[in-house]
Amino acid sequence: MGILWLLLKASWVRVVIATLMGIVSGGCSVRLIALVNTTLSKGAMPSAIALFAGLVLLALISGSLAQFLLIDLAQDSVYQLRLRLSQRILSAPLRQLERLGPSQLLAVLTKDVQAISDTVFVIPYICIDIAIIGGCAIYLGWLSGWVLVATVIFMVVAIVLVQFLINAAHRYLRQARREVDRLFQHFRSITDGIKELKLHSTRRQRFFDEDLEVTAAASRYYQKRAFKIAALATGGGQLLFFLLIGLLLFGVPQVAPTAQSVLPAYILTLTYLLGPLENLIQQLPTLANANVSIQKVNEMGLTLAENAEIDTAVWQTSKADWETLELRSVVHSYQGEEANHHFTTGPISLTLKAGELIFIVGGNGSGKSTLAKLITGLYIPESGELQLDGVPIVDANREWYRQYFSAIYSDFYLFERLISAEDLTLDAQAQEFLKRLELDQKVTVQSGQLSTVALSQGQRKRLALLTAYLEDRPIYLFDEWAADQDPIFREIFYTQLLGDLKQRGKTVLVISHDDHYFHVADRMIKLNYGQIESDVSGDFSTKEKSHESS
Missing domain, CATH: 3.40.50.300 (P-loop containing nucleotide triphosphate hydrolases)
Incomplete structure (x- = not known):
């Protein structure tokens, strides 16, 4: 939600247009699947080649337009974020900036903004994947309503399980982010205090062993835990997806023989869905990491904005003849x-x-x-x-x-x-x-x-x-x-x-x-x-x- 809000603040109009283009692209992709299924089951119709070519061209054009719009929008939003955050730092009272310290400010301006930028880069592809998934769901519903309902129930349960794991990963990412603030402080100690550290071997060794290494290890621990849980969520999502295909292949004919005629189309569509679903699941840790960074940026921005000095123009030049x-x-x-x-x-x-x-x-x-x-x-x-x-x-x-x-x-x-x-x-x-x-x-x-x-x-x-x-x-x-x-x-x-x-x-x-x-x-x-x-x-x-x- 944090990334979506960031994009909407940049330009909600472009978000709407890109969404519509994505829906068109996803719809064309689903129509292509339906055309392939019809051709395989009933043979090629005279107009099939022209329809196929038209759908491919329309899917390509609409998908590319959606991606171009979202790429511009994503980069504009990061650009505005960088400038807005820098402006708030410039307008914050000096005493407050001194309390925060350069390490915390630099961590937000570098690591957090970069994490958001990296995530924003994949947003266009995520949107296209979501459009394809939505279109496929509509097509599956048209094939068989009750099979779609059963599929949706299964997928909701799967999503809840995956989201539970993602939430756990998110908690570890927040802890890792707190350690990053401390790590940046230690890095600053290295650059600013290098002479003192070189002159005092005991101080240097204790700083390395008890401060830098401990903080780096804590950050590594939380990052490992977070991404291992995220990997488990990704693998679990794929396993559940194949379990769904297995249930459709071997379970549905036993329960409802009349639905067997639509199973080939169902399996073909679900197999096509595997790519977009895998992409989406693999991006969940990145999205979670970006949301942690957005929370940190927002906290910093609000902290700075609460006591920001009034941004006033210099209403007259300074007088050289003051008394x-x-x-x-x-x-x-x-x-x-x-x-x-x-x-x-x-x-x-x-x-x-x-x-x-x-x-x-x-x-x-x-x-x-x-x-x-x-x-x-x-x-x-x-x-x-x-x-x-x-x-x-x-x-x-x-x-x-x-x-x-x-x-x-x-x-x-x-x-x-x-x-x-x-x-x-x-x-x-x-x-x-x-x-x-x-x-x-x-x-x-x-x-x-x-x-x-x-x-x-x-x-x-x-x-x-x-x-x-x-x-x-x-x-x-x-x-x-x-x-x-x-x-x-x-x-x-x-x-x-x-x-x-x-x-x-x-x-x-x-x-x-x-x-x-x-x-x-x-x-x-x-x-x-x-x-x-x-x-x-x-x-x-x-x-x-x-x-x-x-």
Whole structure:
């Protein structure tokens, strides 16, 4: 039902047309069987050849049209599913995405969508098989009503038995799917933690033996159980089908001798049915697997949609001449995986002024990055509010507000495509700034595209600085940007690049532990356990001189 609903949502009109074409194709196939039976029992009629050729041609054309329609429809539905799910991820609150984690999101976007896509591919053939089965049932009823009733009763019992097995397989598939989420998490641990694993043999071995292998084995166990039960259902279905033919051959003549005349036609039709029925039964595990994936996709989609941010257009461009940004009693809480792990940032009241160069400092876990995400609008306060020049930031204008910021977080992602406020001179601007960043010998820019991002972490951060520079937003935020830089470029960042941004009228927020460069700040905000411990403005150069003399 999940696959059918997916197709109907894509285009119910095409589903109806394809169904009608399938019925025509199935009807032609059944009429061919009837023609073959009549010819075998009574001899060929003068018009039989023309009728045979016409039925074959009509069955081919209608069947092909139905398949073409369903192929287009199936691929369109998967296309829409991918885009809809991606859009919901993009519109979900950042905090919710962080709770779900990249492993769960990737499992849905890759494994589940692929499972649905693989199943959708066979839907056209399943529909044709169903049409043929339905047409054959009508023909069997025309031959002998009571034999059809007996056949249907037998097949209903057989279907119930097969469905019982399929339901059991479905339960194991759901359990296997839960293990896949854990498996993707372990795969991410391998890719992200490979250095740590290589350096610690005990950790590596225990991770492999107690985490990865255990989860992979559990997934294998549930998959094996599911597909073995499905194979049993397939074999059982075939056995019951041949049992039906045996009952018709040897049982019906004993019970109703008058029905013996239609038995050859019955046996011929049922034998023809074997192919479509086998195909249908063999696809049952695939359909069950796809339904599990659809449930997972729907759960993820609903989870994301429940708290989705309002999709609003940027109703006006960000102003370079803004004056004040206020945080008024802003609070944000973080609930860790453990029940007793609860951290609250705030309430924080803070006023930022245009043109300031502000350092945000504090120990690890003091709330610096959380405050940065609150300021940039990525985290939505649980209480309190943000105001820009007296305008409250709410759902309706949050997207507009975010356009004021260019940010490089400690866990930044580097896109190869550059975007500039002045696209006509993008390549020239980028190449000039690459020289300042001492990357012009490693990276080139052509048509707004970076030639490579496969660089060291420090060099990648410089490229991220390039992208932020080209965006030319009013407010810049750097979260521990200098942590991966060599001493020479760290000096350039603090003493030249930050000053250049300030001279261009930008407001700059810098999260930093580099107390050696605190003197370049106009203002320093210190956090401790989610609270502002101090907020000091002034000339910090004397403190720096004292630091150097000591």
